[in-house]
Amino acid sequence: MAFYVVQFLTGLASAASLFLVASGLSIIFGVTRIVNFAHGAFYMIGAYIAFTLTERFSGAFGFWGGVVLAALAVALIGVLVEMVLLRRIYHAPELFQLLGTFGLTLMVEDLVVLIWGPDDLVGRRAPGFKGAVDFFGQNIPSYDLFLIVLGPVVLGILWLLFQRTRWGVLVRAATQDRDMVAALGVNQKWLFTSVFAVGVFLAALGGALQIPRDAVHHAMDLRIIVEVFVVVVIGGLGSIVGAFVAAVLVSELNAFGILIFPKISIILVFLVMAVVLIVRPWGLFGKPEAAARKTPGLSVNPWRPLTSNERLAALAALVVAAMLPLVAGNYALTVGSEIAIFVIFAVSLHFLMSVGGLASFGHAAYFGLGAYGVAFLAKMAGLPMIVCLLLGPLLGCMGAAVFGFFAVQLSGVYFAMLTLAFAQIVWSIAFQWVSVTGGDNGILGVWPEKWAASPSHFYWLALGVAALVTIALRVMVFSPFGYALRATRDSVLRSEAVGIDAKRIQWTAFVIAGTTAGIGGALFAYLKGSVFPDNLGISLSVDALVMVLLGGVETVSGGVIGAIVYKALNIWLVSQTDLSKLVLGGFIVLIVVVFPKGIVGMLEILAQRRRKSSPPGSSLLAKPIESAE
Amino acid sequence: MSVASPLLEVEGLTKSYGGIHAVRGVSFSLRSGEILALIGPNGAGKSTCFDMLNGQNRPDAGHVRLLGEETTGKKPREIWRLGVGRTFQITATFATMTVRENVQVALISHGKQLFNLWGSAPRFDRGEAVRLLELVGMAGYADRPCGELAYGDLKRLELAVALANEPKLLLMDEPTAGMAPRERVELMRLTAQIAKEKSIGVLFTEHDMDVVFEHADRIIVLNRGTLIAEGSPAEVRGNPQVQAIYLGEGLLYEGGHREGASA
Numbered sequence: 053m054a055f056y057v058v059q060f061l062t063g064l065a066s067a068a069s070l071f072l073v074a075s076g077l078s079i080i081f082g083v084t085r086i087v088n089f090a091h092g093a094f095y096m097i098g099a100y101i102a103f104t105l106t107e108r109f110s111g112a113f114g115f116w117g118g119v120v121l122a123a124l125a126v127a128l129i130g131v132l133v134e135m136v137l138l139r140r141i142y143h144a145p146e147l148f149q150l151l152g153t154f155g156l157t158l159m160v161e162d163l164v165v166l167i168w169g170p171d172d173l174v175g176r177r178a179p180g181f182k183g184a185v186d187f188f189g190q191n192i193p194s195y196d197l198f199l200i201v202l203g204p205v206v207l208g209i210l211w212l213l214f215q216r217t218r219w220g221v222l223v224r225a226a227t228q229d230r231d232m233v234a235a236l237g238v239n240q241k242w243l244f245t246s247v248f249a250v251g252v253f254l255a256a257l258g259g260a261l262q263i264p265r266d267a268v269h270h271a272m273d274l275r276i277i278v279e280v281f282v283v284v285v286i287g288g289l290g291s292i293v294g295a296f297v298a299a300v301l302v303s304e305l306n307a308f309g310i311l312i313f314p315k316i317s318i319i320l321v322f323l324v325m326a327v328v329l330i331v332r333p334w335g336l337f338g339k340p341e342a343a344a345r346k347t348p349g350l351s352v353n354p355w356r357p358l359t360s361n362e363r364l365a366a367l368a369a370l371v372v373a374a375m376l377p378l379v380a381g382n383y384a385l386t387v388g389s390e391i392a393i394f395v396i397f398a399v400s401l402h403f404l405m406s407v408g409g410l411a412s413f414g415h416a417a418y419f420g421l422g423a424y425g426v427a428f429l430a431k432m433a434g435l436p437m438i439v440c441l442l443l444g445p446l447l448g449c450m451g452a453a454v455f456g457f458f459a460v461q462l463s464g465v466y467f468a469m470l471t472l473a474f475a476q477i478v479w480s481i482a483f484q485w486v487s488v489t490g491g492d493n494g495i496l497g498v499w500p501e502k503w504a505a506s507p508s509h510f511y512w513l514a515l516g517v518a519a520l521v522t523i524a525l526r527v528m529v530f531s532p533f534g535y536a537l538r539a540t541r542d543s544v545l546r547s548e549a550v551g552i553d554a555k556r557i558q559w560t561a562f563v564i565a566g567t568t569a570g571i572g573g574a575l576f577a578y579l580k581g582s583v584f585p586d587n588l589g590i591s592l593s594v595d596a597l598v599m600v601l602l603g604g605v606e607t608v609s610g611g612v613i614g615a616i617v618y619k620a621l622n623i624w625l626v627s628q629t630d631l632s633k634l635v636l637g638g639f640i641v642l643i644v645v646v647f648p649k650g651i652v653g654m655l656e657i658l659a660q661r662r663r664k665s666s667p668p669g670s671s672l673l674a675k676p677i678e679s680a681e
Numbered sequence: 682m683s684v685a686s687p688l689l690e691v692e693g694l695t696k697s698y699g700g701i702h703a704v705r706g707v708s709f710s711l712r713s714g715e716i717l718a719l720i721g722p723n724g725a726g727k728s729t730c731f732d733m734l735n736g737q738n739r740p741d742a743g744h745v746r747l748l749g750e751e752t753t754g755k756k757p758r759e760i761w762r763l764g765v766g767r768t769f770q771i772t773a774t775f776a777t778m779t780v781r782e783n784v785q786v787a788l789i790s791h792g793k794q795l796f797n798l799w800g801s802a803p804r805f806d807r808g809e810a811v812r813l814l815e816l817v818g819m820a821g822y823a824d825r826p827c828g829e830l831a832y833g834d835l836k837r838l839e840l841a842v843a844l845a846n847e848p849k850l851l852l853m854d855e856p857t858a859g860m861a862p863r864e865r866v867e868l869m870r871l872t873a874q875i876a877k878e879k880s881i882g883v884l885f886t887e888h889d890m891d892v893v894f895e896h897a898d899r900i901i902v903l904n905r906g907t908l909i910a911e912g913s914p915a916e917v918r919g920n921p922q923v924q925a926i927y928l929g930e931g932l933l934y935e936g937g938h939r940e941g942a943s944a
């Protein structure tokens with residue numbers, strides 16, 4: 053019994069830090085509507101700076117002062133980030149801020165390694181809380197008890213801040229209706245900056261307070277950000293009390309899940325999140341989101357099919373790409389194949405995200421399912437490659453059919469979070485069901501047959517499939533179905549009023565996108581010769597999002613161009629520099645600030661300007677060519 | 682059209698939000714080709730009543746029948762399939778499409794081609810789309826992005842979209858709200874003309890009494906959720922209760938212009 057009590061208290065102690073970070077994220081989202089991916093990075097910097105400060109200054113004052121000072125320093129960095137970066141992109145397309153903060157995260161990951169080195173750093177124990185309390189023969193670290201008390205105290209302070217101060221009233225008002233707050237003459241700039249500072253302060257404090265419990269390392273940002281997203285979504289976006297309750301819930305699930313359901317411990321949290329989202333989409337303590345006002349900067353650039361000249365150009369690009377094996381070596385061809393596969397992956401997400409307005413944060417699930425589908429068929433059933441390639445993606449199709457049905461009941465951020473939860477569930481299954489999936493060791497030896505084994509042959513195969521998939525999806529964009537899908541994105545009210553069943557249309561689109569991603573995954577399994585849980589992982593899902601956003605979410609060709617640029621740059625940077633994340637992150641941030649419409653969006657604007665300045669009739673070159681490389 | 686089977690029959694429609702009775706036992710009917718105005722002061726329950734007719738809102742009690750078929754509790758899209766066109770108080774259009782494409786989406790839906798993955802939507806029934814746009818005087822704007830239209834044009838586009846499924850009944854919630862006075866009169870004249878030609882029944886709510894008295898064949902008046910008067914424009918105008926509501930609250934003749942008012 054005592055053991056369980058201790059386990060419970062450990063859970064509560066973990067909840068404190070999680071709550072701090074989650075409340076920060078929640079406040080920032082509530083007011084600025086920015087899904088701050090860099091929140092985990094701020095948490096991590098907080099831990100690193102606190103480590104340095106507490107090492108330098110001795111004594112109790114040195115430790116506690118260092119912790120607070122670290123949080124303040126990171127808050128200052130946060131203010132800088134908000135003023136320099138985020139202020140420029142508040143009016144960018146939805147989720148574009150996500151890309152910017154993701155770029156920041158990448159940069160920070162390399163920067164901390166640069167400054168503090170790649171090794172885990174074990175910090176000092178907290179002065180005054182070094183020992184442990186004996187509880188019926190079980191030890192409870194006294195620092196844990198401190199954290200257990202700290203959580204509710206911070207909750208109380210935040211509550212007072214929001215209920216009793218003018219600033220708090222403004223924050224609550226802005227969370228409900230920020231346009232109205234702006235219309236009432238509140239200086240939004242400083243409100244947003246201050247909110248961001250407070251949110252980042254909380255994240256950094258959460259990180260700094262972790263040092264006596266855990267080692268500081270350079271991958272702690274990704275782990276926390278996923279958990280924090282879960283907490284915020286379960287609790288309800290914008291609700292502090294919700295963040296607290298959900299933090300406790302998630303921490304206890306983690307603490308007891310490992311005891312009671314060791315086989316599915318990782319899934320448990322995501323399972324709970326999925327159930328909460330399905331039953332109460334706005335979270336336990338959140339309120340249903342009011343219908344958002346139309347973004348003033350809404351694209352008024354209607355899509356159109358390629359003109360025949362553009363088609364010829366695209367075909368020419370494809371032919372050039374197909375001639376690569378004549379000049380390039382094996383390495384370049386393997387890279388080319390990988391890029392082609394990621395084009396498939398990116399266009400599949402683009403179809404869902406740009407055409408359907410449904411930004412999936414877990415699209416890798418269907419990519420990975422396609423890969424596992426191939427691995428199962430090839431290794432267990434021993435089927436020939438062609439059959440595997442045709443049937444493997446069906447696993448992605450089935451996954452998308454099941455998960456998509458629930459996901460399309462929601463929209464916006466909640467849709468994103470539910471897809472993330474589903475992807476994590478699939479990942480956990482692949483990771484923990486060792487007897488079938490091989491767990492972390494994956495499934496090895498999925499090699500292509502002789503006809504496709506040489507790099508050039510495989511490259512042609514990948515290129516050909518990528519071209520077909522791109523063309524097929526493009527046809528669908530301009531098909532009646534594609535228009536119906538866009539109609540549901542543009543106006544749910546109007547599409548329902550002209551007889552369109554939005555959920556069915558979106559579900560169909562989800563299945564199409566999932567199956568297509570599965571095709572990419574199937575090829576990927578053969579390219580790598582193996583399948584791992586990482587093929588379904590979050591970082592791969594984020595890659596897909598970045599590719600679409602980088603290319604331009606409001607454009608038709610954004611997926612293709614984004615995938616080529618991002619993947620090529622990524623692979624090239626890794627081969628050129630140890631600081632590839634720093635450079636790539638910097639590049640992404642630059643794109644976000646300078647070209648908030650993405651690469652293709654920017655080219656379209658340039659073309660439009662040229663068209664306006666030149667006499668009418670000479671407006672052939674409008675869109676960038678679309679190759680299928 | 683025969684009087685035997687009315688186009689729309691509403692019986693004892695009731696809806697309350699918490700303790701507030703938004704609509705209480707409202708009954709009326711509408712014949713084909715008839716233009717019926719639903720008027721009443723702010724908060725009378727007009728929009729609630731409207732939303733229940735096309736299925737956006739579920740009544741607590743009462744029945745709505747369209748051509749004899751019970752439509753109570755049906756979804757808006759199902760009611761649309763039965764032949765009901767709808768325009769909104771605040772326009773709802775597809776902002777990233779061109780004007781013609783907006784109409785084409787409705788035509789695609791009407792033609793049951795929503796799950797057609799291979800055809801070309803921009804070429805779908807182009808002629809009919811242009812014809813509908815011509816009908817509302819928007820053909821010149823066919824290739825313009827819908828997002829850059831002026832508000833009055835959006836209202837006309839909505840009318841074209843609402844006509845795409847060859848409706849028997851048009852539901853127009855404040856069709857002229859937010860339009861310039863001249864545009865208002867034009868839009869309603871156009872609607873009335875189309876309705877007469879195609880024998881479409883029209884139910885509309887409106888605050889502009891000039892519009893109401895010029896075009897309505899019949900008027901029903903709602904106040905605090907109940908129907909207090911029904912009859913020809915002249916009858917309603919003479920109704921002391923209606924006068925009390927409007928003149929007492931000073932809502933009548935808000936614009937002061939009377940160019941179109943019937944004698």
